[in-house]
Amino acid sequence: GEDVEQSLFLSVREGDSSVINCTYTDSSSTYLYWYKQEPGAGLQLLTYIFSNMDMKQDQRLTVLLNKKDKHLSLRIADTQTGDSAIYFCAFPAPGGSYIPTFGRGTSLIVHP
Amino acid sequence: GAVVSQHPSRVICKSGTSVKIECRSLDFQATTMFWYRQFPKKSLMLMATSNEGSKATYEQGVEKDKFLINHASLTLSTLTVTSAHPEDSSFYICSARNTEAFFGQGTRLTVV
Numbered sequence: 001g002e003d004v005e006q007s008l009f010l011s012v013r014e015g016d017s018s019v020i021n022c023t024y025t026d027s028s029s030t031y032l033y034w035y036k037q038e039p040g041a042g043l044q045l046l047t048y049i050f051s052n053m054d055m056k057q058d059q060r061l062t063v064l065l066n067k068k069d070k071h072l073s074l075r076i077a078d079t080q081t082g083d084s085a086i087y088f089c090a091f092p093a094p095g096g097s098y099i100p101t102f103g104r105g106t107s108l109i110v111h112p
Numbered sequence: 113g114a115v116v117s118q119h120p121s122r123v124i125c126k127s128g129t130s131v132k133i134e135c136r137s138l139d140f141q142a143t144t145m146f147w148y149r150q151f152p153k154k155s156l157m158l159m160a161t162s163n164e165g166s167k168a169t170y171e172q173g174v175e176k177d178k179f180l181i182n183h184a185s186l187t188l189s190t191l192t193v194t195s196a197h198p199e200d201s202s203f204y205i206c207s208a209r210n211t212e213a214f215f216g217q218g219t220r221l222t223v224v
Contacts, residue, residue, distance in 0.1 A: 004155070035215075042118065042205055043156075043215040088156070099146060100213060102155040 003088060004089060006103035015105075019095055020071035020078040020106045025070065033090040033100065034074045043088065056090075084110045113140060116208050118216025124189040126198035126224055127194055133191045133219045135206030142208035147179075150203040150218075159204075196223040 003025040012018045024032075031049050035043040049056045049063045049072075056063045062075040072089055086107050090100035115138040125131050143164045148156040160181050160193045160224055161169040168181035177201075180192040189208075193200055206216040 013187055042116070042217040043207075045214075085216065101136055104155040 003006045004091065004101055004103040006087075006089060008104065009107050009109065012079050013110070014079060014081060014110055014112050016079055018079045018083070018108055018110075019085050020076075020089075022072040022110065023070055023101050024072065024073075024089075024091060026091065029091040031092060032072050034061075034063065035088040035090055035102075037086040037088065037105070045066045053083070057102075066072070079108075079110050081110045084108055086101070116206065116214045118206050118219055120219060120223045121217055121218045124220070125221070126197055128221055130192055130194045131221060133204055133206075133221075135189045135191070135208070135216050136188055137187045137210075137214075139207045140208075142189075142210070143186060144209065145174055145183060145189040146207040146209075146213075147181060147189075147191050148205045148207065149190065150205060152215065159191075164189075177178045196221070198223045221224075 002022050003068055005023045010018060010020060030031045031048050033048045035044045036046045038045045047061050047063055054065055064073045076083055079080050086105040088105045089103045115140055117136045119134045143202045147159045147183040149159050153165050158171050161215055162181045162183040164183045164186050170176045178194055180194060183189040186208060201221055202217050203220050205218040207213050
């Protein structure tokens with residue numbers, strides 16, 4: 001099965017860029033996802049990238065995929081206090097069944 | 113967009129009692145729903161796949177007699193934690209898939 005690693009914490013100053021990293025072992029996923037979990041809330045799909053892409057940009061979010069190194073990253077430009085949350089990378093299970101495997105989640109802390 | 117509603121958001125119960133958590137897909141029919149458990153500083157762990165009209169499929173290590181899942185209709189799945197103990201205290205999240213996976217708000221269970 002998929003093995004996904006994320007660092008647990010990231011602290012940034014408001015206005016700076018945040019980069020959240022994720023490494024994985026299985027390279028067969030068609031999509032790779034980023035979810036956001038705000039305090040006391042469920043998960044929200046933030047963005048996703050097809051496995052045949054290297055980069056996807058969506059407003060302040062930039063997803064980079066390095067298939068060679070099996071590395072996925074999420075960059076948040078001009079980070080705001082409202083971006084404080086836990087961010088999970090996720091991969092569908094192989095075989096076409098959508099049962100995501102999640103990383104441990106990175107807690108993003110944004111301070112003034 | 114599609115919404116998954118989970119209830120209750122928080123529950124405190126005494127050790128030995130049972131707790132029921134509901135997961136509803138509000139504007140689409142979900143033949144399959146998923147139940148996750150989130151441990152502190154760890155990733156979401158898939159507990160079971162709930163199938164409408166049939167028995168749930170449990171992941172290895174999850175006690176089916178302790179975590180009862182019922183998927184009586186296309187819009188409702190329930191998770192009952194039976195004879196709860198303090199070690200069952202956790203954050204439980206359900207998910208249902210339409211064109212993408214949508215997650216409930218989660219339930220914080222505290223067993224005292």
